[in-house]
Amino acid sequence: MINITLPDGSVRQYQEGVTSFEIAQSISEGLARNVLAAKVNDTVWDINRPINEDAAVQLLTWNDDLGKNTFWHSSAHLLAEALEELYPGIKFGIGPPIENGFYYDVDLGDRQFSQDDFAAVEKKMLELARNKSEFTRREVSKAEATDFFTEKGDEYKLDLIKDLADGTITFYTQGNFVDLCRGPHLPNTSFIKAAKLMNVAGAYWRGDEKRKQLTRIYGITFPKQKELTEYLERLEEAKKRDHRKLGKELELFTFSEKVGMGLPLWLPKGTLLRERLEQFLRKAQTRAGYQPVVTPHIASKELYVTSGHYEKYGADSFQPIKTPNEGEEFFLKPMNCPHHCEIYKTRPRSYKELPVRLAEFGTVYRYEQSGELHGLTRVRGFTQDDAHIFCRPDQVKEEFTKVIDLVLYVFKALGFNDYTAQISLRDPENKQKYIGADEAWEKAEAAIIEAAQEKELRTVTELGEAAFYGPKLDFMVKDALGRKWQLGTIQVDYNLPERFQLEYIGADNQKHRPVMLHRAPFGSLERFVAVLIEHCGGNFPIWLSPDQFAILPISEKYQEYAQQVKESLEQEDIRGYIDSRDEKIGRKIRDAEVSKVPYMLIVGEKEQENNAISVRKHGEGDLGSISVGEFIGMFKSKIAELLNN
């Protein structure tokens, strides 16, 4: 008998060689029907694999990420089997599960594969799934594995096998399809009841652009048809929130072929939104002791030679601007920090005045690869809500904590509740890759971790993800389509103070080198606005909404009264417009609803007589008639509620 420890801590005894499936059966029929894989100690296993010694076992179902992984991994094999049947002789790369589904990289030879072929493949997958083919695991020797794929002529699998150690290689077979695979897999294919191919794209073999490009086929599968339907509905919903679509509909921003790709043009409404965000952060930064500065859009090449960016990025940047004078070269500013270093250096600094916090909404230009551009989230010209904090080494932790506070304040005011903080530390194996003293790094890394803990952030720690000049903490959020974006960032920098020879005079009357922190709560205004649009589906918090009200006169007889109302509101800094078109009220309401104006103020005979307005809230409907003064009071207290948290 062996002891099996379950996740609730209970221990059960089973015969040696018991499978996870049998364990599930012994617990409940329902569980046995739903179990997809099992975590045995720390490895995920097939549920029909015998367990021969004491172990901790966690049964995994569709509700576990690891269960889903197994489901989708097996689905990738099913996709491969279907493709092989339909297109004999094709070769296979890798086919892993991903966050939403799975993909398989295949070499289709000269064959074309497009969306038109999806239906046939989906049909074949479901047909094969119904065969209830078992996934059988088999350990093979390296020689056998090599022989198998040599005969099959699949150089990609051979390339993979080359890097595997003999004795650790396993094959999985379902139906007629044999694949090199570590597993685990579902017991059989019949669990897969719904399948949909999502996308085809090119992907280099092993992510190396010098190697052959394979066809990557993305798909997703579910244990129930209904779940697929729901998933597709969610995707439709997400598409409606796409910031590129809403940005156009709400007239926030646009792009012009003539201006150039990746260079957004902010329309009046988008500009209002942006300026309100800036004002909001400016205020918060003033409270937090930042000093605004302004620096030009171009700078002499020498600045970037000093900062080291020229050497590292010069060739991949927008190329220099030349003047009529021989040898003079200027670069479009790709970042604000070198300028801020020069501001710091403008006079000697005492330890007493540190930290110095210099803030700038600085517009920068970076030559991003054309294929990487995407709406407002990835552009070639953007404005960072940048600031650089120059402080003493002993102030790093406190400053870090203060920045986290600021970022959390911003997130909270804007309703971002779903974010994670990624802490990027250096690779402990490769310390020589990084600039700065070992001791300083250790201190800074500890400071970041402690600060994050104290603020109770949900964090993931990535070793080796630090920049060469210092560790960092990034706030990540997801957009409507589930893509992750980095918003706020806080980075420690040991490099620039060194390169710019920054100094302060310490209490000991000696020169010391300050530590520099880069930080940007929004990251860039462009990206932040994009994520915000998707986050709220275009229904901005009222303090940010470009038009905060729309006055809708019943007929043109009330135009004059509408104008009076508008002026009263504008005096209180509430912004909006009068819809004075010659249209029926129903039409005006509809158009205002579609354009997502938070408040519609209807004025007609009754309102004019009573010196009132009828308030209709976007998405909610008629709130009844109140005086303009009452409306102003309500409006202002709503904003205060959102901002003073």
Next chain:
RNA sequence: GCCUCCAUAGCUCAGCUGGUAGAGCAACUGACUUGUAAUCAGUAGGUCGUUGGUUCGAUUCCGACUGGGGGCUCCA
């Protein structure tokens, strides 16, 4: 930058296998003077992204370019 798909009126889209384009909305004009999600009628608007080629003839077929979508690579 690479692979792949796409490009028709301001917007959303139709246009079968090649014979120089159509709808709805928006715009403009007129009528209606309106009470909580689209009043009616009329007018105007396109060298079918650009550019080569095939053809008697190209929005339609082929190539290149530009821009966009999806992905790969990269990201101070």
